[in-house]
Amino acid sequence: MRHHSLLLLTTAITTGALTLSACGSRDDKGSDSDDGGKKTTVTIGLDAPLTGDLSALGQGIKNSAHLAITNANKNKEVPGVTFEFSPLDDQAQPTSGQQNTTKLAGDKNVVGIVGPLNSSVAQSMQQVAQANNVALISPANTTPDLTQGKDWKENNRKRQFSTYFRTATTDEVQGAFGGQYAYEHIKAKTVYVIDDQKTYGVGLAAAFSAKFTALGGKIVGTEHVNPEDRDFKAIVSKAKSTNPDLIFYGGEYPAAAPLSQQLKDGGLKAPLMGGDGMYSGDYITLNKKSAGDYATSVGKPVEQLDSAKKFIADYKAAGYKDRYEAYGGSTYDATWAIIQAVKAVVSENGGKLPTDARAKVVQALNKVSFDGVTGRVSFDQYGDTTNTMITAYQVDATAWKARHSAEYKR
């Protein structure tokens, strides 16, 4: 034998390390333009997966935030203050998210950050945002732990970070709504539950299961997959033998699409149900057998809201290449919340941006209240949105159709 084993070992280790290091940030656009003089310029940062599997959702987030900033500048929402936009790509990786936060926090002009999409990324960003006292508002994070701490299940809730807010409601609400919808509307009695082992997927599946069993439903099997997996046939065969009425997936559409297709190819008649991570147009394009599948998503469908009409029209007029997707409305609201907070801070300070603008913006966010795209926008004592509206959708041939919307009460 020559150095086979050594060679194999080195290759294995190197490639392993590579997966971590190959995901630095790519878009670098410095934005330090002071017109000098009267006009103050502040920057709103953004962190979302702009490339990779989840880029459909990420691009929608970026465009919607951009739209809010453009509107604020156009209408002179905050007199004397011009907003700039600094979007960064996290590729859904916690390490990249943290680097992006550090970078944005290092820029004195940044008054707040919109994002991220993934709860697992948020976990790595919260500390950095807190240490720099910069507001972080996610339009999409739904894991309860992020705001209420890990003991929320025992009703021992405690705010985790004073700088973290979100305009998306939690998995506790969304999962429970899903469980109730599955039992009462889909009339499922038995469910097979699958999650992708990520913060979001596990939390959502747990909340769903808790509510579904509390109502009298039965979980006939559970399974965990890796988020990068695309072959689920072995799991399909297992699920088939339990013959469930419904399959629930806690995870995102890149894996959910092939999972759903393989379930149906494997002879299961039961539909797949998931949360907002599955509620994307790409779920349907990637999955020829998506008809009949369900997903819940936060808020009312923006198409049905009077308050969203302007947003949709503006989004169309701006001519963005990608759809606004699941989080367009909540992103617009998150960005608008920062803009409103800056407005409050500036007007309190006699029309000028104070020197400790970041801290003031964080305080102002707790008091923010306005009618946004998704409804009334304000934050509770944990930093969560006070809007607990959830909607269940079903794939009807080629598009998601809203089936049922309701406010969910804890």
Added chain:
Amino acid sequence: MHELPQQLANGLILGAMYGLIAIGYTMVYGIVQLINFAHGEIFMVGGFGALTAHLILPAGTGLLLALPLMILGGILAAVAVGVAAERFAYRPLRNAPRLAPLITAIGLSIALQQAIWKWYPDAKKARVFPQFKGDSIEILGATVQRGEIFLLVAAPLCMLALGLFVARTRTGRGMQATAQDPDTARLMGINTDRIIVIAFAIGAAFAAIAAVAHGLKYGQVDFRMGFITGLKAFTAAVLGGIGNIYGAMLGGVVLGVAEALATGYIEEIPGMTQFGGGSWKDVWAFVLLILVLLLRPQGLLGERVADRA
């Protein structure tokens, strides 16, 4: 052991795909003792080549009609990249220390991923790959998807053709000779440079066929699909005995079946419930690899190579 035929079929199909890719690792290793870590990306490029061929064809062309052209497109793209990699990245380093070509291979792998990410239209997320319409088919108590039949036909055909090629043709025998002893082979008048290029080309062509199968099976291709699949195929090559083409296919099938059975049945063993299921399948696949390597360091079909170094 319910659903056993189905789980075996799942494993066999997945394993045949691993095996087709593993051929590329094993042939290149057998001849130049290089682990071509960019092979997973050559597989990925093959998938995009096939997709390109499909996009060029007029919309509405039947998939059966388009399939040969898609395979051709995939093979062209993959072989072009594979041969270029050999010529410009590996040949200049043939006499360099062993770590140099290895690191080059890893670099090439990242470069290819990023090139597709950057320049292939809309490849920043998964792209939809055409699939056969219609329901799945029952064979011997197992449900098989239509797209998977392509793999079940293509994999044995490819193996048969390769086996005949290596055993019967002049070039094939030249390959065996180069694998045994490159210096003597050169003295005997074999153009070893040409042999090495052919090995890369065959490996790339097989990877492209696997990529078409991957696309038909999962309905998508994306720029990162080569990494995990390539790693699994490499494992299959080592499991079967790196350097042996039949070993690569056997290793692939063993690995695929092991994954399917681990997902399906480990948790039914009393006391092992928490170690079963989809999240643990890779762990069990690698446990199997370690066991095989402990008992048979040369792999399932590998020959015990006399020490040459």
